[in-house]
Structure formats: structure tokens, C-alpha cells
Amino acid sequence: MESQSRENVVECFIVVRLIVDRRFFIGASAACSCFMCASNSFSQEVAESMPSCAIMTADDQLASDKIAESEWGGNAPQNDDMGFEASYSLRKRWNPDRREIRVAFLTNPPIADHVFRAAQGWEPYMKLKFKRVNVRDGADIYARFAPGQGHYSYIGTDCRWGYANDGHTMSFGWEGSVSTTDLRRVTLHEFGHALGLVHEHHVPGSDISWNKPAVYDYYEKKYGWSKEKIDRNILNQYTRNEVRGTAYDAASIMHYPVPREHVIDPEDVVGWNSNLSQGDKILIGKMWS
Ligand SMILES: [Zn+2]
Numbered sequence: 001m002e003s004q005s006r007e008n009v010v011e012c013f014i015v016v017r018l019i020v021d022r023r024f025f026i027g028a029s030a031a032c033s034c035f036m037c038a039s040n041s042f043s044q045e046v047a048e049s050m051p052s053c054a055i056m057t058a059d060d061q062l063a064s065d066k067i068a069e070s071e072w073g074g075n076a077p078q079n080d081d082m083g084f085e086a087s088y089s090l091r092k093r094w095n096p097d098r099r100e101i102r103v104a105f106l107t108n109p110p111i112a113d114h115v116f117r118a119a120q121g122w123e124p125y126m127k128l129k130f131k132r133v134n135v136r137d138g139a140d141i142y143a144r145f146a147p148g149q150g151h152y153s154y155i156g157t158d159c160r161w162g163y164a165n166d167g168h169t170m171s172f173g174w175e176g177s178v179s180t181t182d183l184r185r186v187t188l189h190e191f192g193h194a195l196g197l198v199h200e201h202h203v204p205g206s207d208i209s210w211n212k213p214a215v216y217d218y219y220e221k222k223y224g225w226s227k228e229k230i231d232r233n234i235l236n237q238y239t240r241n242e243v244r245g246t247a248y249d250a251a252s253i254m255h256y257p258v259p260r261e262h263v264i265d266p267e268d269v270v271g272w273n274s275n276l277s278q279g280d281k282i283l284i285g286k287m288w289s
Contacts, residue, residue: 027204056154058161064092068157071095092156093196093203094140096288101195103130104139106168111145115172118187122195125281126288130191139163141194143170150192151186156196170194185274188253195284200255201270202238205248208258209265218262249279 058064072095094101103119105112116132123129133139141153142163150173154162159169170190174183201208215234220226249255250270258270 028122055288056152056158056166058154058158059165060161062188064158067160068092071157071257092158093287098128098288099140100129100131102133102137102139102157103141103143104133104135104137106135106144109145110180111172111174112143112181115143115187116215118184119191121184121188121206121276122284125276126284127202128195128288141170141191142166142168143172144173146173148174151191153190155193155198163233181274185253185272188276192254196287197254197283198238198282200252201234201258202236202251203248204237204239206237207248208268209263211262211264215262247279249277251277252280252281253277 058067068091103116105116116130119130130141135142141159149171151171153159153170162169170193172186172190176187200206212235216227216230219230219234220227250268251273253273253276254271255270257272258268260266260269263269
């Protein structure tokens with residue numbers, strides 16, 4: 001898979017299983033399964049159906065930094081530690097003077113309309129709007145649909161690098177039918193990355209009590225990941241120089257599920273967050289206020 005072949009890709013998991021019964025259909029009809037999320041009973045077994053989601057980062061950091069500098073007109077963001085409840089990448093941040101992010105879909109199946117409307121779920125909480133445009137008119141985010149290839153996005157200004165090098169900046173990998181809850185969860189999460197947000201489980205202060213042997217065992221057997229890759233994608237934390245956002249928020253849409261088997265303290269279990277948390281809303285409002 002393209003996203004998994006990249007050396008510096010950071011992977012997470014967004015769940016495609018179903019929680020609610022309101023569904024729309026792409027092709028075949030679908031069954032529904034329900035369980036209580038965000039509880040200590042959230043287990044590795046129920047997390048089994050999590051398809052991969054990935055943050056894409058530029059292979060060429062020099063080029064990436066030049067893109068970010070052009071976004072800021074030579075005035076790189078300085079210290080703006082405002083006690084955010086979620087976190088964004090300081091290095092890849094879009095200019096807060098922006099009032100518009102242009103979104104183009106490389107193809108326009110019916111689901112594209114639903115995805116765009118779901119992405120607009122961020123808008124009530126920030127002074128920035130997503131504007132849907134045609135590819136030929138130029139965009140900031142270029143989304144594609146690639147069934148079976150996972151969900152992923154570049155972060156912030158790296159979207160420009162991604163389009164120049166990959167021809168797209170965001171990819172949705174649903175196969176078959178998609179529930180409204182799942183579509184909302186994945187879309188808000190991936191557009192969160194495109195706005196500059198990072199995975200919440202990596203942020204300073206998350207301090208999750210990982211059961212490291214269990215985590216290594218699971219990801220090695222299920223995905224064939226090396227220890228280094230597991231450290232980089234699951235266990236390591238960002239430094240405070242890399243992100244802003246000081247308070248860890250387990251309810252963030254940018255947190256991926258953490259099953260009971262992967263942590264020592266059951267309080268660290270995280271289910272499927274499918275809505276913006278209060279922290280997410282406050283953060284994005286401060287980024288574009
Ligand atoms: Zn992600």
C-alpha cells in the first residue's frame with residue numbers, strides 16, 4: 001500500500017465498523033453492529049476491523065519548509081502557546097489570516113458530497129471555510145477515493161507538497177457501504193490533519209500506560225511492523241518544540257482507538273471518537289479566530 005511504503009508515514013487507525021443504524025449506501029446493503037464505545041471493555045477484538053489511516057509527511061523537509069515559509073510570507077509562526085486542548089503541527093501550520101481552504105475532489109462519486117458536508121462540521125468553530133472547487137481551478141486539498149487503501153492525509157501546508165509529488169493530498173479508502181457515523185468520524189479526522197492537527201495519542205502529556213509487549217506483538221503480527229516503526233507510529237510522543245497544544249484530550253477526534261489489551265491502566269482505554277470534542281472546537285477556534 002502506498003501509504004505504508006513511505007518511510008516517514010505515521011499511521012493511525014480509524015474505525016470503519018458501524019455504531020449507528022442510519023446509513024447510506026454505496027453498492028451493496030450492509031449490516032449494522034453496535035457496542036458501547038469509549039468504555040474499558042473496548043478490546044483488541046472489537047478493534048480488529050480498524051483499517052489504517054495515515055498522516056503523510058513530506059519526504060523532502062527542506063522543500064516542505066519552503067512551502068510553509070511561503071504560506072507565512074517569510075514570517076514563521078513564533079511562540080503562540082495558548083494552552084490548547086488538542087494539538088497542531090507548528091511547522092506545518094496554515095496562515096491564521098486565511099479565511100478559506102479550497103477543496104477539490106479528483107473524482108466526484110456521490111459520496112464526495114457527503115464527505116464535503118461532513119468536513120464542514122469544523123466550520124461553526126473557526127473563522128475559516130472550506131470552499132469546494134474544481135481541480136482545474138486550483139485547490140489546497142485534493143481528495144481522492146481509493147477503496148481498500150486506507151484513509152490518510154498530509155498535514156497542513158504539506159498538502160501542497162503532497163499534491164506536487166503524489167497528485168493528491170488526502171485519500172479515503174472505504175469499501176462498500178459506509179455508515180453516517182463512520183463517514184463523519186473519518187472525514188473530520190482527515191480534514192483535521194489537513195488543517196494541521198496531529199494525532200492526539202502522540203502529544204506531550206498523553207502519557208498513555210502502553211503495555212509495550214502487547215503493542216509490539218499486535219502490530220508485528222497484524223501489520224508486520226518493525227519495532228522501530230511501532231515506536232514511531234504508536235509509542236513515541238512529539239516534543240513540545242514540534243506541536244502546540246498542552247492538554248491531552250482523550251476525547252479528541254484526532255485520537256485513535258486504544259484497546260484494553262494495549263494499556264496497563266484501564267483508564268487509558270479510548271474508544272471510537274466520532275464527534276469533535278470540546279477541546280477540538282476550542283483549538284480550531286483559536287487557530288482561526
Ligand atoms: Zn490520522
